[in-house]
Amino acid sequence: LQLQESGPGLVKPSETLSLTCTVSGDSISSSFYYWGWIRQPPGKGLEWIGDIHYTGSTYYNPSLKSPVTISVDTSKNQFSLRLNSVTAADTAVYYCASFWAKLGTRYMDVWGQGTTVTVSS
């Protein structure tokens, strides 16, 4: 299983950040997997953004100030992130990951390499 992020590295303030994660080596339509996003601001720790099941069930971090949408496209084996009205605080490395969900817990077993997104005019 491999995941690869893609999308613009520079976004203007108040605009929308859009990233796509392409999954290879397995089907995104797996019952035990969720697919999600984590970010890491420069020099800081990991922040969960949210995740989605192929059936469309989504979970989001309510602490995020910018509105978030995560969607899935099973035909392309991809899932996507949209972060609206971004500010400089959204500057970070964005990782996509597979979330193994079983036995009442969830963890990230495979990560993408990460993509740096800078919010600046």
Add this chain to the structure above:
Amino acid sequence: YVLTQPPSVSVAPGKTARITCGGNNIGSKSVHWYQQKPGQAPILVISYDNDRPSGIPERFSGSNSGNTATLTIARVEAGDEADYFCQVWDSSSDHVVFGGGTKLTVL
């Protein structure tokens, strides 16, 4: 739900490093640990408190009881120098929660 980790831990090569992760009744949850080296994506080193994924050395182990989970790295090597993050799934709020991370320095 809040997970608390010490910002830094230092250990001499060949010794044992212990990195803690504190949380209210964390022993009732499954704790997962990630290692992140500079400029790289995190990798999973421990799941379900003490399960090692394929490829992770036996030197890595975990425990979880009461209000503290611990990642233990035996016979520490220079290559273990990294940031380590604990993580749980908070079922009461349906959220993934990360600890703030601990920087392991090998002296």
